[in-house]
Amino acid sequence: xxxxxxxxxxxSLYSEALEQYxxxxxxxxxxxxxxxxRLALAKDLGVLDMAALHHSALAKVVLxxxxxxxxxxxxSAASQFFAESLSPYEMAYRGYRDAVAALHHLNETLExxxxxxxHAVHDEAGQFFVAVHLALAEVAxxxxxxxxxxxxxxxxxxxxxxxxxxxxxxxxxPTVLDDLxxxxxxxxxxxxxxxxxxxPIYVESTLECRLLPAVETALYRIIQEALNxxxxxxxxxxxxxxxxxxxxxxxxxxxxxGVGFHARAxxxxxxxxxxxxxxxxxxxxxIGGTLQITSELGQGTLLLVTVPMENSSANSSSVGR
Numbered sequence: 001x002x003x004x005x006x007x008x009x010x011x012s013l014y015s016e017a018l019e020q021y022x023x024x025x026x027x028x029x030x031x032x033x034x035x036x037x038r039l040a041l042a043k044d045l046g047v048l049d050m051a052a053l054h055h056s057a058l059a060k061v062v063l064x065x066x067x068x069x070x071x072x073x074x075x076s077a078a079s080q081f082f083a084e085s086l087s088p089y090e091m092a093y094r095g096y097r098d099a100v101a102a103l104h105h106l107n108e109t110l111e112x113x114x115x116x117x118x119h120a121v122h123d124e125a126g127q128f129f130v131a132v133h134l135a136l137a138e139v140a141x142x143x144x145x146x147x148x149x150x151x152x153x154x155x156x157x158x159x160x161x162x163x164x165x166x167x168x169x170x171x172x173x174p175t176v177l178d179d180l181x182x183x184x185x186x187x188x189x190x191x192x193x194x195x196x197x198x199x200p201i202y203v204e205s206t207l208e209c210r211l212l213p214a215v216e217t218a219l220y221r222i223i224q225e226a227l228n229x230x231x232x233x234x235x236x237x238x239x240x241x242x243x244x245x246x247x248x249x250x251x252x253x254x255x256x257x258g259v260g261f262h263a264r265a266x267x268x269x270x271x272x273x274x275x276x277x278x279x280x281x282x283x284x285x286x287i288g289g290t291l292q293i294t295s296e297l298g299q300g301t302l303l304l305v306t307v308p309m310e311n312s313s314a315n316s317s318s319v320g321r
Contacts, residue, residue: 015057037085104286118172182216205243225276226254234258249309257300
């Protein structure tokens with residue numbers, strides 16, 4: 001009902017401003033076109049809605065025209081009026097485009113920082129552990145046999161910490177993602193999560209080419225976040241990850257057989273904005289991708305990510321399967 005009332009109000013506003021403009025109303029009437037477009041945009045009406053609005057108002061104008069010349073003049077002026085009514089949409093699109101560019105730059109900056117931290121954790125911390133092991137070995141040689149067992153216990157604990165840090169550095173930014181590409185990196189990630197959580201994770205792919213680094217990074221992070229959600233919330237028995245290329249572009253699906261949730265409520269804003277969906281959608285916006293979620297209570301969850309081929313720019317370098 002509210003949308004219908006809004007449409008009627010806009011139709012009246014638009015028709016009145018158009019008639020004033022065609023009658024020589026000038027800039028003041030033209031501002032009415034902008035105001036109608038601004039109000040329509042605020043009420044979530046699309047460009048097609050504005051076109052229908054314009055068509056309805058124009059039909060009344062054309063009926064009142066006298067002669068071919070007057071009709072052509074009114075049609076030409078009406079087209080300028082319609083273009084002005086769409087200027088709020090153009091401004092909104094430019095703002096969206098600038099926001100996407102800024103988001104893309106932010107993601108790249110964050111990834112560079114993550115890469116730096118991962119390098120520090122893996123290499124610099126690794127050198128520190130080597131020095132500690134050497135120092136402990138030297139101390140152990142000077143201790144009586146009864147105390148050497150204590151040093152061995154400390155050494156064992158240090159190796160556990162070292163292993164955990166190494167795993168953390170790989171999860172932060174796996175070198176395999178840069179060196180071999182998305183599919184081997186996803187297999188490496190899935191293997192680590194599977195072992196850590198005792199959760200069978202199956203990865204299948206038909207991809208044969210490397211993608212743009214930004215696309216590979218985004219898809220890797222999305223899969224990483226999806227697996228994080230599964231291990232925290234889904235109580236699933238298994239997860240299946242599929243990476244393919246088809247007419248739509250690059251398709252990535254993550255399916256689990258867990259408890260599921262009310263996807264419609266979540267996406268409509270009625271549910272909790274959790275599950276890392278905001279981060280996933282932001283990463284997809286930066287590469288022009290889309291996200292589709294299918295889930296119901298007790299029926300598991302399916303995340304379907306699609307990236308248009310023109311945004312992924314696959315090349316001829318092969319990837320490991």
